Amino acid sequence: MLGIHAQTLRYYEKARIIQPSRSSGRVRLYSNRDIGRLRQIRTLMDDLGVNIAGVEVILRLSERITEMERIIKEKDLEIKRLREAGL
Structure with a gap:
């Protein structure tokens, strides 16, 4: 997926960076949110040179x-409601 190795995807899942759902056959199902996060x-790693620890911090702060x-x-x-009510 997106050129990311399956082992890396599993690491991201274990680190709770992404949280794909599972099908009844236990296949990972990636949401649009997961894909956006990936x-x-x-971008952070390849374009900006941020390591995985930095990525985790950036994502959590975001x-x-x-x-x-x-x-x-x-x-x-x-x-605003309080002001409109005259309080």
Whole structure:
């Protein structure tokens, strides 16, 4: 898949970098999210020279940033509602 060796894909799965689902026959099924993440990994490693440990850190920080952005949007909406209510 995407020119990535099967053993490497299994390592990514074990490290919880990707989490493919499984068919009833236990075949790994990669989601669009998994494929996007694999492309991101390839870019980080091949184009930017980041090692796998760095990739793991970058991906986890990216997830945290996304979650924090979601929380900020929620809080902004809450503040807006409170202001509109005159509180």
